[in-house]
Amino acid sequence: MGSLRQLCSRLAGLFRRRDLEAEMAEEMRQHLEHRTQEKIADGLSHDEARYAAQREFGGVAQMQEQCRDEHRFAWLEQFLQDCSYARRMYVRSPGFTGVILLSLALGIGANAAIFSLCDTVLWKMLPVAQPEQLVFLARYSTKEAPSWRKFCEISYPLLEALERRSPLLAGATTFKVGQMTVGTGGEAESVRSLAVAEDFYSILGVGTSAGRTIQPGDLRSGALAVLSHGYWQRQFAGRPVVGSSIILNGRPHTIIGVAARDFFGLNPGESFDVSVLLPEADLRLDLSPTDPKAGSLFLVVARLKPGVARSEAATALTSLLRQLHREENLSSLTPEAIAQQRIEVQAASGGLSTLRAKYSQPLLALMALVGLVLMITCANVANLLLARATARSREMAIRASLGAGRARLIRQLVTESLGLALVGGLLSILVAQWSIDVLVRLASSGDAPIGLHVTLDQRALLFTLVVSVGTGLLFGLAPALSGGGAGGTAIYGQTNRAASTLPWFSRCLVVGQMALSLVLLFAAGLFVRSLQNLTQLDSGIRRDNVLLVAVDPQRAGMSGPVVADFYQELLTRIATMPGVVAATFERNIPLGGASTRRPLAPAGYLPPGGEAAIATATEEVGPRYFETMGMRIVAGRDFGARDDRNGPKVVVINEAAARDFFPGQNPLGRRIGQSSNRAELEIVGIAQDARHDNLRAPAQPMAYLPALQDARIRDTNIVVRTAGDPLALAPQVRQVIRDTNSRVPIMGVTTLTETAARALVQERLTASLAGVFGGLAIVLAGVGLGGVLLFTVTRRTREIGLRMALGATRGSVVSMIMRESLHLVGIGLLVGVPCAIALGHGAEKLLFGLTPADPITLGLAVILLVSVALLAAFWPARRAAKVDPMVALRTE
């Protein structure tokens, strides 16, 4: 109890400082008074008594100082004192403080944001139970390395057999992503679906936000649906939905629950909306594991038992597969082919990510760039603190001579630097949060909202905070560490003379900043120009003013000839609409990301990989396709209305295919087909090469088939070339479709320019971010250079005054400063240009239409850098010119 009271009284003492001071003074005064009286009583005069008493006492001020130090919370008091001093000092120089805070906030914030983005897209693990045990299984039948294919070549019966008979698997399941229509009729909306096997959710270990997920045994429970959290919030605003009904693909489903908040499926960056069961009919449970009629699943996910290595599982499953074939081989595979089959086991902890594949390179490139920005930031902070430190060397010397120990000085400087760094850190959190929002919006521009849920990564923030605090501490402490205490002179020289030129490493920092800025500017220039090249590229297809409307008559229950008639009638109606130049349809839109291949070839054609390697890209199109697309027919004709199911089967190939199949000959009239009938299709036209699927690669051989001749004609995209703005015509086109058949759902409306933009989203993201960072870098570097030059001018005021007094003109002073600036920039360029070229080589794969050392971009970057440097030197130069020689010579 007593100690608590003591503690309280001591804390209270903090606030009663003035009273305590008065008490202490009074106490000692009384002591002296008493002694003085004694001595007077002994016979001395008043003054003599007083002096004697004081002599015997010792130095009053010193005693008081010592007493103060004994005070328990002396360190806290001193800390508050330092804080208050630091605050006053920073407020008095807002420019200096502002620049440091800005540098820290931007540098730390940008880094944290990019790191968080990378983490979510590239590295984060799936929000399921023990994701490190999850693997993807796929079957390969040749010795080639695993590559991305559309199906895993494992059927459901095979999956069951593997799961049942392998002791290394804790479970195996499957799923399929796709699209479904919610609601009915023309107002139907398209949503992303996740069709799963019964045991999908239980094997993965997914939580719920409401209700339950699909469980084993649900195949018997009728049509069920599970919503994703995001879809639940968007569509139903979080209202209770469990038990209510939702119409998917025309069938009512009962909503049994909502998935956990952070579960987005197995595809990071792309969340599903609704989840249903894979139809039992698709699973073909009646067939045996080796029967190829059972088809192939999209993807198989399995959970390994704890402690099982992936390679171990691969070997075991492969031998199990061969065992199954030995027991009952219903496939047409020969024993040699069976021996070459194997099961590949790939880590699934991060999920399957098309986003990852798309963005991993540019994101990593960006991380490198943003790391450079951080370095520039630290250099800036370091430089400014160093400049400040030299200005304060005198202050430190005075403090030391007044009795401050080294420890006390260091404590003061640490408090100041830490305070600044912490405020900068707080600001950087705001910057990081805002940047993430901007980045996600940039990445999802054009697409439907990506389910990208990027949270500010704590580790990133902590790391960058540590780096900046470290820099701040290191350079803030410089004056004290270099022997400012105990009478030593600071490394930055004494007060007047030696500190007029910058210490060598301060100049190094500025040069480094210049070099890094050049590299960033060059990178930004490269990416921006690549993007420009891509957007302006003539892909062979005229992209402007084309409306695309996706329809799927199959969802209305139509099939076969009915669909073909529907399309023909639709085209007739649309073609007569005012404002329409031409109309056709196409299954896979250009740059839409989807493509089909068929083993079409002429008889006798044998590519290097053998007959099995024949895989020609094909497109199913409607009449007047090439006219609508703006593609040239080099020889022969376009498709017309007579190319329907009653007419002879025809095909149009492009120039690349013509060169490939019939080098040096005229392909018109020749025939190509699949291996069953190589004379099936007659070539009636040669089309100009067009970059249909990929803007970056030159056109690949393509065969265009008239969709109306296909008995199994399926969904398609209506393509309408309009005279004016295509979207303006969209409502009328919708109306025409509804009038023709009101049950056919419209899956989406877009334009060709939009599709092209979406295809370039990766490049646009890279270019915009590189541009932002380049701009940031140059601003920071310019500010750094300006600050350092300003410091030089202030320190050299005397020298400048002297020069002017001796006859130098203002102009020569200004040019002196400018020359110093250019000198620094010049060295920066010498260092920076090779680094920039090296970066260009490193990023070669991301560029388009540019060499890695593109001279125009390099030249532009250099010019920009030099201009900024001159601009940065402007203010200090003006300061120098305004120096009044008389005033300057008189001041320190």
Next chain:
Amino acid sequence: MSKIDLLQGTLDMLILRVLARGEMHGWGIVDRLGQLSKNSLKLGEGSVYPALYRMEAKGWIKAKWAPSDNNRNAKYYSLTKAGRKQLEAEQQGWDQLSTIITEIMQKA
């Protein structure tokens, strides 16, 4: 006899001992110490105060302002319970130390 310099740290113990007798103000303590040592201890008058403040911070003594002989308020120090314990401990330690040192000096 020339004044002997005080060993560091023993000043605390001496002050505690003086205060064990009863409460006292700063210069009273100095007087008492002088008396007891017959003025052979070299003690700067003011140097008692840092020690007093230190011991007060440690909780061995407590202070209060009370009217003194000339009717003005003076700061009186007194021993706390913790101070008494500290005094005992230091006394023991000192006795042991002085015994050991004396022994060595005699035996060597």
